[in-house]
Amino acid sequence: xxxxxxxxxxxxxxxxxxxxxxxxxxxxxxxxxxxxxxxxxxxxxxxxxxxxxxxxxxxxxxxxxxxxxxxxxxxxxxxxxxxxxxxxxxxxxxxxxxxxxxxxxxxxxxxxxxxxxxxxxxxxxxxxxxxxxxxxxxxxxxxxxxxxxxxxxxxxxxxxxxxxxxxxxxxxxxxxxxxxxxxxxxxxxxxxxxxxxxxxxxxxxxxxxxxxxxxxxxxxxxxxxxxxxxxxxxxxxxxxxxxxxxxxxxxxxxxxxxxxxxxxxxxxxxxxxxxxxxxxxxxxxxxxxxxxxxxxxxxxxxxxxxxxxxxxxxxxxxxxxxxxxxxxxxxxxxxxxxxxxxxxxxxxxxxxxxxxxxxxxxxxxxxxxxxxxxxxxxxxxxxxxxxxxxxxxxxxxxxxxxxxxxxxxxxxxxxxxxxxxxxxxxxxxxxxxxxxxxxxxxxxxxxxxxxxxxxxxxxxxxxxxxxxxxxxxxxxxxxxxxxxxxxxxxxxxxxxxxxxxxxxxxxxxxxxxxxxxxxxxxxxxxxxxxxxxxxxxxxx
Numbered sequence: 001x002x003x004x005x006x007x008x009x010x011x012x013x014x015x016x017x018x019x020x021x022x023x024x025x026x027x028x029x030x031x032x033x034x035x036x037x038x039x040x041x042x043x044x045x046x047x048x049x050x051x052x053x054x055x056x057x058x059x060x061x062x063x064x065x066x067x068x069x070x071x072x073x074x075x076x077x078x079x080x081x082x083x084x085x086x087x088x089x090x091x092x093x094x095x096x097x098x099x100x101x102x103x104x105x106x107x108x109x110x111x112x113x114x115x116x117x118x119x120x121x122x123x124x125x126x127x128x129x130x131x132x133x134x135x136x137x138x139x140x141x142x143x144x145x146x147x148x149x150x151x152x153x154x155x156x157x158x159x160x161x162x163x164x165x166x167x168x169x170x171x172x173x174x175x176x177x178x179x180x181x182x183x184x185x186x187x188x189x190x191x192x193x194x195x196x197x198x199x200x201x202x203x204x205x206x207x208x209x210x211x212x213x214x215x216x217x218x219x220x221x222x223x224x225x226x227x228x229x230x231x232x233x234x235x236x237x238x239x240x241x242x243x244x245x246x247x248x249x250x251x252x253x254x255x256x257x258x259x260x261x262x263x264x265x266x267x268x269x270x271x272x273x274x275x276x277x278x279x280x281x282x283x284x285x286x287x288x289x290x291x292x293x294x295x296x297x298x299x300x301x302x303x304x305x306x307x308x309x310x311x312x313x314x315x316x317x318x319x320x321x322x323x324x325x326x327x328x329x330x331x332x333x334x335x336x337x338x339x340x341x342x343x344x345x346x347x348x349x350x351x352x353x354x355x356x357x358x359x360x361x362x363x364x365x366x367x368x369x370x371x372x373x374x375x376x377x378x379x380x381x382x383x384x385x386x387x388x389x390x391x392x393x394x395x396x397x398x399x400x401x402x403x404x405x406x407x408x409x410x411x412x413x414x415x416x417x418x419x420x421x422x423x424x425x426x427x428x429x430x431x432x433x434x435x436x437x438x439x440x441x442x443x444x445x446x447x448x449x450x451x452x453x454x455x456x457x458x459x460x461x462x463x464x465x466x467x468x469x470x471x472x473x474x475x476x477x478x479x480x481x482x483x484x485x486x487x488x489x490x491x492x493x494x495x496x497x498x499x500x501x502x503x504x505x506x507x508x509x510x511x512x513x514x515x516x517x518x519x520x521x522x523x524x525x526x527x528x529x530x531x532x533x534x535x536x537x538x539x540x
Contacts, residue, residue, distance in 0.1 A: 003317050004310040006286055010293060019293035025440035026292070026507050028494070033074055036091040040114030047114070052209065053253040055112045058145050058186065059095060061257045062108065067100040068517050072130055075505045077123025078498030081155060089115060090498065092123035093148075096131040098521060101143065102261055104269035105524060107135035110145040113187055117149035120193075125164065126500040132170035134503075137434065138525040141180045141269060142171070143260065146196055147187030164192060171199035175536030182263055184256045185210030185236060185246065191219075194234070197245060201537045204259045205236035205246040212245060244539055273528040276520065279338030284512070285316035291508045295377075299417035299443045305330050305345030305375055308415065312336065312512045318343070322357050329354030331361040333370070337516040339523065345375035349382045350422055355395040358425070359402040371409040371522055373515065374427040376442075380420030399425040409434045409522035413511065414442035414493065414502065429501050435518050438502045439511075442493040456483060 009015060040055060047054050053061070063069060077092035079085065095110040109131050111118040120128075135142040151164065174181050183189075183200035189212045197203045197212050205212075213234030220226050220233065231238060239245035248263075250256035288311045294303055309332055310316040318334035328348035334341060342365035344358055365372050381387075381396045403410070403425060410433040418428060423444065427433045457476050464471045489495060497505045506514055 002319060003285055003315060004306060006307060006310055006316075007304070008290065008294060008307055010290060014296075015293040018296050021297040022292040022295060022441060022508065025297065029075075029440050029505055029507065032078060032090045032494075035089050036095075036112065036115060039089055040112050043114045050209065051252060052186065053257075055095065055110055055114055055118075055145070055147070058184075058253055058257055059108070059110045061254065062099075062101060062110075062143070062145065062260060064100040064102065068513070069097055069099045070504075070514065070517055070521075071095070071097040072134065072503050073123070073127040073500060075494065075497035076126050076500045077121060078494060080123055080498050080500075081121060088498075092121045092127065093118050093152075094120075094124035094127045096127040098134065098138075098140070098517075101141075102265040104141060104264050104267065105138075105521065106141045106143050106264065107131045107138070108143045108145075111148045111186075113147040113149075116152065118147050118187070119149040119152040120164070121152045121155065122160065123498075123500060125160065125167065128167055129170065130500075130503065132167065132174065134435075135179060136170070136174055136177060138521055139177075139179060139528045139530055140525075141182065141264060141267065142174050143182045143184075143264070144196060144200070145184045145186060146189045146193075147185075148189060148193055150188075150191050150193050168192070168195045168199055171196070172536045175199070175201055176533060178530035178532040180267060182260060184260050185212060185239075186253055186256065187211065190214075190216055190234075199536075202248075202263050203239075203246045204248040204250055204256045204263070205239055206250050206253060206256045207236050209253075210236035210239075210246070210256075212239060272530065273524055276339075276523055276527075279335070281335060281338040282315040284311050284313065286311045288312070288509045288512055291511065295416060295439070295441055295508065297441045299377070299379070299419075299441075299448075302348055303377075303416075305347055305377060305415075306332070308375065308511075309334065309343055309345065312515060313343075314338065321361050326351060326354030326357040329358050331357060336512065336519055339516070339519045340370050341373050341515075341519060342370050343373045343375060344426065346378035346416075346422070346426065349379050350396065350399070350425060351382045351387060352390045352392050352395040355381070355392075355399040355425065359395075359399045362399075362402040362406050366406040366408050369408060371411065371519060372406065372427070374403075374410065374412040374433070376412060376414050376418045376423070376426045376428070377416030378419065378422035378426060379417050379448075380422035381425070396421060396425060403427045403431055409519075409526070411515065411518050411522070412436045413515075414438040414444065415508070415511075416442060418442060418444040419448065420446060434522055436502045437514060437518075438493050438497050438505045439508045440493050440505055441508075442496070443491045444493070444496050444501070445487055445491040448487065448491070454480070456480075 075090045078090040093115045181200045182202045183197040185205040194212045211234045240249040248259050294307050313334035318332040321331040330345040332343045412427045412433040
C-alpha cells in the first residue's frame with residue numbers, strides 16, 4: 001500500500017486564492033442549476049388547478065428515495081439560445097439523467113412543461129438524445145415522462161427538424177437492442193412528438209390529461225376541414241380503449257408514476273446482471289473539500305494532478321506508472337469504492353515520452369480489462385524543433401490511436417486546460433468517451449485567445465513584409481483584442497457545457513462520488529445480458 005504524501009499547505013496564499021476563486025465558480029454553478037426549477041415552480045398554481053404534479057415532483061416520485069441521481073447536461077442551453085446571461089435557463093425544457101427505479105438503473109427523461117410548455121429546444125433535444133445514447137451504450141431501460149408542446153417553432157430550423165427524426169430512430173434502436181422503452185403520457189405529445197409514445201414498448205396515459213395525436217383540432221380543420229375534439233383525436237381514454245396506443249390508464253399523475261414503477265419492477269431487470277463483487281475500501285486520507293484549493297482557475301498555472309487523485313481514490317493509495325519517464329504525463333492505478341481504474345492526468349504539456357507512456361498504459365489497462373479515467377489539464381502536445389525531431393507527431397498519433405481503439409470504458413473529467421491535440425489524446429468529446437464531465441474552472445479550445453491573436457498578428461506582419469507594405473498597428477491591435485475575446489469567451493467551461501459539449505458540470509468536490517457512480521454504471525453495462533430482437537417491439 002502506497003499512500004500519497006500531500007505537499008499542499010492549506011494555509012498558503014496560493015491555496016487560499018485558489019479556494020476562493022473556485023468557490024465563486026461553484027456558487028455560479030449552483031445559481032445556474034437553480035434557475036430552471038425556480039422558473040418551473042412558478043407555475044405551481046396552474047399545475048395544481050389542473051390536478052397535476054409539477055414535473056420535478058413526478059421525477060421525485062419515480063426515483064428510489066435516497067439513491068444517487070446523475071444529471072445529464074445540467075448546464076445545456078446556457079447562452080445557447082440567447083446572449084442575455086440573466087435570461088438564459090440552463091437545462092432548458094428537459095430534465096435527463098441516470099437513476100434507480102425499484103432497484104433498476106435507468107436512463108430517464110422528464111419534460112419540464114413548466115418552461116415553454118415543454119417545447120423542444122436545441123438544448124432539450126441534446127439532453128433527450130444523449131440520454132437515449134447512454135441508455136443504448138450502457139444497456140439500461142429508457143423511461144420518458146412526457147408532456148410537451150412539441151418543437152419550439154419560434155426557434156425553428158430545418159436542420160433541427162431533420163435531426164429530430166433521430167430521436168425517434170433511437171427509440172427503435174433501444175427496443176431492438178432489448179432495452180425497454182417506457183413512456184408516461186402526463187400531457188400533450190403532438191405532431192412528431194406523438195411518435196415518442198408510439199415508439200415506446202409500454203405507454204401509461206393519464207386520464208383527461210394525456211394526449212397524443214399527429215394533428216390537433218386546429219391543424220386538422222385547416223388541413224382537411226374535419227372538426228374533432230382533442231379527446232376524440234388523441235385522448236388517453238381513446239388510446240387505452242380504441243387505438244391501443246396506451247397499455248395502462250391512470251387516474252392522475254401520481255397513479256401513472258406508480259404504474260411506471262410497477263412496470264419496471266415486473267421486468268426484474270437485475271436478474272440478467274450479476275451482482276458486482278463487493279470489495280472493502282477506505283475513504284481518501286485527505287478531505288475532498290481541499291480540491292477547491294488545489295486547482296487554479298487560471299489554466300496557465302500548473303498543479304500536480306496527483307494531489308487531486310489523492311482526494312478521489314480509496315485510501316489516497318495509488319501506483320505511479322513510470323513516474324520518471326515522460327514526467328508531465330501521469331499514469332496511475334488505483335481503486336474507487338473498491339473498483340479498479342487506470343487514471344491518466346497531466347502536469348503540463350504532453351511530450352513524446354509522455355505520449356508513448358500513456359499509449360502503453362492504455363494498452364495495459366485494456367489488456368487487464370480496467371476502465372480508463374482521463375483527468376484533462378494540458379495545453380496540448382509540445383512543439384518546437386526538439387520535439388518535432390523527437391517524433392512528436394508519430395508518438396502523439398500512437399496515443400490518439402490507443403485512446404480511440406481501447407475496448408475498456410473511458411470516463412473523462414475536464415479539470416483544467418484542454419487545448420489543441422491534447423484534448424484528443426486525453427479522450428476529449430470527439431473520441432466518444434462513455435461519459436465526459438466538466439469542472440467549472442475548465443478551459444477548452446484549439447489554443448488560448450492571446451496565442452491565437454499573436455499568431456494572426458505574425459501572419460499579417462509577414463504578409464505585409466512580403467508585399468512591401470506598412471502594417472496598420474491600430475488595426476492589428478483591434479484584431480488582437482477581438483480574437484482574444486472570441487477565443488477566450490468560447491473556451492469557458494460554462495460556454496462549452498452550455499453548448500452541449502459534455503455530459504454535465506459538477507462541483508469538483510463531488511468527483512469521487514460521480515466517478516464511483518459512473519464506474520458502477522459501465523461495470524453493469526459490461527456484465528448485463530440483454531435479449532435483442534430483429535426490429536423492436538411493435539404494437540399490433
